[in-house]
Amino acid sequence: MMNTSKVYVLGGYQTDFSKNWAREEKDIFDLLKSSVEGALESTTIDPSEVEVCHIGNFIGELGSKQGQLGGLFASIHPAFSGIPASRHEAACASGSIAVLAAAADIESGRYDLACVTGVELLRNVSGEQAADNLGVACWTGREAQDATYPWPYLFNRLIDVYDERYGIRYEHIAEIAKINLDNAKRNPNAQTRKWQFNEYSFLENDEHNHVIEGRVRRQDCGQVTDGGATIFLSSEKYAKAYAERLQIPFESIPVIKGWGHKTAPMLLEDKIKESAEQRYVFPHVRKAIEDMFDRAGLRGVDDIDAIETHDCFSITEYMAIDHFGITEPGENWKAIESGDIAFNGRIPINPSGGLIGLGHPVGATGIRMVLDAYKQVTGTAGSYQVKDAKNVATLNIGGSTTTTVCFVIGR
Template sequence: MASRVYLLGGYQTDFVDNWARSGLEIADGMRSTLLRGLAETNLAPADIEVAHIGNFGAELFCNQGHLGGLFAASDPAFAGIPASRHEAACASGSLALLAASADIEAGRYGLAAVLGVEQMRNVPGEQAAKLIGGPAMWNGHEYQEARYPWVQVFSDVADEYDRRYGLKQEHLSRIAQINFENARRNPNAQTRRWTFKQNSFRADDVDNPIVEGRTRKQDCGQITDGAAIVFLASAERAHEYARRLGIDLDVLPHIKGWGHRTAPITYAAKIKASEGQPYVFPHVRGAITDAFRRAGIAGVEQIDGIETHDCFTMTEYMAIDHFGITPPGQSWRAIETGDIEMRGRTPINPSGGLIGGGHPVGATGVRMALDCFKQVTGTAGEYQVDGAKTFATLNIGGSATTTVSLIVGR
């Protein structure tokens, strides 16, 4: 990083909530998250100099754009605040984080609010799947025959792994099981109270039916209403903040490294480009190693855990080898040895991830950063990874079209 960008903390909504059933709109979710975030971090509206909002589908689900204006309407003190909205499908929140970090590094502003938000449960599930099906891929050019396009995309990723290296469903099912188990410890997780049947994590067409292709019900992330906010600060503002709270500056984590890469939008183009290479998505591997390099760390052995994008179990399976936990194509080894479990060598998704925790699309990247903050400050509660000092994220949009990885540590 050119200069340190500190995380001061933030707030996440309860991903169980269905906003429409409670008579709430996306503006209500934004406002309550912002005000709760300020209270949680002992900040005042006047402290915030700039706002960045991550959101994918407000126009589609809520017939609402111009979310910067909703931010400014949250409190009279925000009238006139510079605010922007960022979209990159499921990586929208991470792009908002990168933009806010760049603002701070450039010296334009000293303290930024980054709010990710999505309302998706105000329409039936079938309609929600259609709304997110086309816009994040090349609409009209790929997966036009699929009932659930994104389910089919990552079924195809599974097929590609199977073709190159071999793949067993039992390993994907174990990823789902771990994430649901982790979610039980997270008081904000969407599935924390869910119960499962005997065959829910097996290839059982009743308890775990196929949704599309080879992807089964428990392989899928959740449709979620939710928001998350984090506050980023320059070294000067972080020092002032720490002095005011009577804490040591070293207690506050900072973004140690970042990677951001964008590939051609179609899935087929990505797979064609990676033919004959060890990684199915070389640009995803590149985003991760870019983050490692900027953080000054040699590899995955120097991080204490990962919050990764598991929109489907196959996405996490891909992340395991792309992070270097195993050699390419051998992610199954880390699953069988328990390396990715809470007490494992490299815990993945102690929050429950997208499968267990929930996936309000535009909020996910921000929620990941907030969970990294919690982990490295020892405030993650029942899903705390013991002794965590450095955590990584991997947030992807589309068929790994937009990829962002962050390293957060103290």
């Protein structure tokens, strides 16, 4: 791997993911503006210092009838007028692609300070319309054509694959959802933090945990969410000046230690065929994670203190357990039964609540993950702080792992 200059993470801001912006007669610009202004305030960065902006967004045109989001960014503050701004789309991995692009800008020496912001307005339309809009990340006309809800339909297929290859029990999938919803109760920005559940909510119970598609049930699904998240990335030069201004140790500012990025064929069935004789269900996801560890100079998951992963459905996190190397392939259930992935476990997964608990504003999710990793390694995660976290990994996927991006954030 080639050596590149370090990219520093200076902090940021996320909106309250329980807020319904359309109900308050606010639009995607208001959401974007709130996120960026919150990040400027929390980092004490002056707008005039920002040199470039990268925006993650998936379906602005479909959900909000709004494209050209760079222009919306430039409209937030007079100092942003004229700043180069780009929008990035890779379905649910849109935010992470924006982070990669901003990091490349810093590494190349083009700019010293980048704003990376993600935004998605999803609750301004019916649930059925939102599901239809999100379905464009499938291969239109070629997969999930018989599905009422395309993504639960496709990820139910992933349950089938694990069952065929290794065997799987619903109680383990459900426990992932339960852990993430419990974690969300600690997070003041989580969409589900006030939701109530009962003894039947995580069982194969059609009244309290009804079927969405196949074996995917209500509690197994990430939430349709309005939300924005913003972080600032900088060069070493800017980070040193920033540390001096804030009178904090330069060494306390986290860096992007490593990253991985892979793109697989569009159809889920093509991915499954490719992996038929291989150790992992998604070898490209495993390779992205291995690349991340290599670039970070880490031996593997034992050098990680927590993970923020993409649980668009419980089965997606189930997949992440063995792909990260927490267990051998197919032995994912062991990490669930042992409590290893619980909040106080050996390797906590989604202390924030994840997509199921915290929420999933699609274009913002990858950026929110990096922000939560930053919070953990700086000890500023508050009520959901993982003790002594020094290195935190993220895994963000778009489509049926069509786009996979991961990061290690650490000091």
